[in-house]
Amino acid sequence: MAVNLPKTMRGQFLQAYKKPYDLLSVPIPKPLQPNDLLIRVDAASYCHTDFVLAEGQMPGFPREFPHAGSHEFAGTIVSYSESPSSKASAFRVGDRVGVPGRAFHACETCFECRGSKDPVSRDDEGYSVYCANAENNGLSRDGGFQEYAVVDARQLAPIPEALTAVEVAPLMCAGITIYAALKRCQLESGDRVGIMGCGGGLGHLGLQYAVKMGLKVLGVDAADAPLELAKSLNTGATVVDARSEKAADVVQSLGAEDGKKDLGEMGLDAVIILPESQQAFDYAMTLLKTHGKCVVVSFPEKGFHISARDVVFRDISIIGSLVGSNKMLREMLNFSAEHHIRAVTRSFPLSELNELVEEYHKGGGGKLVIDMSIDR
Incomplete structure (x- = not known):
């Protein structure tokens, strides 16, 4: 099926750090490599990383200006390259797909592409989201804040019929990131997990995923709007205001609920750090049981201070988590469709x-999304 395309498209482009986006008319890109597919972008979500990049806090990114951001978007396939690969040919024109930022044009030959041992990020041999030589949509190259984009067939996930493009776009970074972080906790049904920043873009999705995974969930935040959003989800998770409830008191409450008297076995089995605040990190470490896991997702410019006493005397494991594999991306989308998990957008x-960026800085929680159908 052929799709007639215009010669130019609109896109929102950064032309310098610390400047607003400019709406420009540019040529539509062409799929040139065997794994390339051209999609019509239907929705593109805004992520905190888009702000970090725009502020010049990610050295080396973008590679050049002007630059279209968004590494979490969704669209419809409109064309292939002249010699499509088997991965590209598995899709059809008209298919709806979700597009994460990682990894565009993975090299197929590096250590990661040849087969990572990490169960969360491992894909079929020849492709890895951790490929050090790959490009990243919306970061090193143009992303979803434009009407058309070239994507790599190996990074895509088919959109389940139950989900819309606007619902899928936030799941391509926020969704897969928090889903993978929960998997890295290695918990069993009935275990306790805490989500710091539970009313934010990742956090409010994490509450929903964790509950549907059968975990006992504690959400923590420290601002009115995100706390209100987290509570409004009615997931059954316990939501705590860190401004008014001390971590030590929360641990005692959980211990009483679990019938535990030994301080070492009171609290959470794992906690996920989403805010960039040292206070949030310290609060989370206090919530953990002995032998607990602290999964770090955020990456503040100055890092976190880690107590050696927690690591040595309490045997706390500190683990980093970025994203999941393409296999996990597809698993997450199907899980979201099955359990009716949606971002508040x-x-x-x-x-x-x-205007969207201005709203983001107000800190209302949830996700802000460009819906291309509004003024297309």
Whole structure:
């Protein structure tokens, strides 16, 4: 099936650090490599990393200006390269797909591509989301804040029929990131997990995933709007305001609920760190049981201070988590469709991306999404 395409498209582009996006008309990119597919972007979500990049806090990114951000988007396939690979040919024109940032044009030959041993990020041999030589949509190369984009067939996930593009876009980074972080906790049904920043873009999805995984969930936040959003989900998770409830008191409460008297076995089996705050990190470490796991997702510019006493005397494991594999991406989408897990979103037209960014800085929680259908 052929799709007639215009010669140019609109896109929102950064032309310098610390500047607003500019709405420009540019040529539509072409799929040139065997794994390339051209998609019409239907929705593109805004992530905290988009802000970090725009502020110049990610050295080396973007590779050049002007630059279209968004590494979490969804769209519809409109064309292939002249010699499509078997991976590309597995998709059809008209298929709806979700597109994460990682990994565009993985090299197929590095250590990761030849077969990582990590169960969360491992894909079929020849492709890895951790490929050090790959490009990243929305970071090193243009992403979803444009009407069309070239993507790598190996990074895509088919969209389940139950999900819309606006629902899928936030799952391509926020969704897979928190889903993978929960998997890295290596918990069993009935175990306790804490989510720091539970009312944010990742956090409110994490509450939903964790509950549906059969875990006992504690959400923690320290701002009115995110706390209100987290509570409004009615997941059954316990939501705590860190401003008014001390971590030590929460541990005692959980211990009483579990019938535990030994301080070492009171609290959480694992906690996921989403905020960039040292206070949030310290609060989370206090919540953990002895032998607990601390999964770090955020990456503040100055890092976190880690107590050696927690690591040595309490045997706390500190683990980093970025994203999951393409296999896990597909698993996450199907899990989301099956359990009706959705991000709380607000939609904006492409022409109002700068207004979206202004709303992001108000800290209302949830996810902000460009819906291309609004002014297409």
